[in-house]
Amino acid sequence: MVRYSILAVAFAILGAEASPCRPTTVTSVAEASSTIASDTTVTALATTVTTALVETTSTALEETTSTAVAETTTTTEAPACVETQVVVNPGFDDSDSNKSPWFGDGSLTTDGPNTAPNAISFVFSNGQGSAQLSQTLTNLDGNYRLSYNWAVVSGVNVGAGFSCSITPKVGGDTLPGADPYEFVGWTPESQTWSSGSEAVAQADLSFVLECFGEYDQLTINIDDITFTKLCGPQAK
Template sequence: MVRVSLLNLAAIATLLLGAEAGPCKPRTTAATSLAETTSSLAADTTATSIDTTAVTTVADTTTTIPRETTTTTEAESTTTTAAAVCVETQLFINPNFDDNPGDITPWSSNAALAQNQPQSGTNALSATFQNGEPDYYFKQTLQNLSGKYRFSYYYRVVSVSQGADYVCNMQLSAGSVSAYGEMYDSPGGWKTSSVILDMGDNTIAQADVQLGLTCYGEFTGIEVDIDTLAFTRVCGAA
């Protein structure tokens, strides 16, 4: 639209100049040339300015910001049950009968308390047999037993009647589990031995743990002393 208007103005200017000049052709030619030059310069300048303005555009830039994602990790609950720790503990109370003078509590026994050369401390228990009688026991009640235990004991054959023909046995038990222990039945000093009793995996709430002593055969009298008993939990291979 601007270019057309300028050309029209140039044409009008030419006509006006031509009318004023009259028939003189050189003057008309000069006016026409000047008008064209002016028109051309104005048109080019204006067109360039408009074109530049029109072409130069600012592009819209759209930036998309990603939404924050919150991840919640829920920790899985785990319950760990610790295995029971095995401790090799000796369970008998008053194992050598010395805790109280004249009293073997919590033991129960039909043997007599004696102070004649005990294996340890001041007391031992003495079992005296006459013609095979009686059978002796040394017993204590324990709680919560499971697994394997070593039942150890000390014994001493104090005396045997002359010409005796006899056999003595040592039987050790815990509840319904029992085993025979080693015993040399000739008179002499203190000897020791032990057996392993397996109570199984299930816990036994309460059980009598006992050493039983018997002597039988042909004899008038036999005396055997017992001292320092132990009932110890066994951990690992026995």
């Protein structure tokens, strides 16, 4: 009776300790498998999505920037400046009978021009007088240099003296001129003019002459009038 009881107790004890081992092993494997599968899947998906987004964004930005810069540069190029003399018949040599396209006062003369064969001559009488010579210019855009030559060539019964003025104008702009007060040979003059920020569709280039003094007759000649568009450093 005693032996049976000891074996029964031993079996009961061993059975009680062994039975919890089986579920412990199964639970551990299941948890490990679940953890590995989950981590692997998330990492792979995250890497794939991130790479695709970065590559797409980079390509789109590069293409957009390159196209915009190229188009802007092409459309904003300024036209090249060409130095051009715009006065027609600057030396009054196109005809021996008229001064066209010049209009106003003055008559052609072959008496001692600055450059042959002709010049334009203005005659003032009885101690006073005024005259104006003009030509219409078109499409003025930029900076220009006006050049011309004048001379007081003769006078009749000149007493105490005389005072004259030669004033060039471009449209409504008056430029510095010359003030003859004695007999003098050919004298060059030069002034600059600018159209400003906008082109001028049409303007008259004019010379206004006035004389006062003690004389019966006084003659002033003008020749070689040029109005030249300036380019490069000289345009400043």
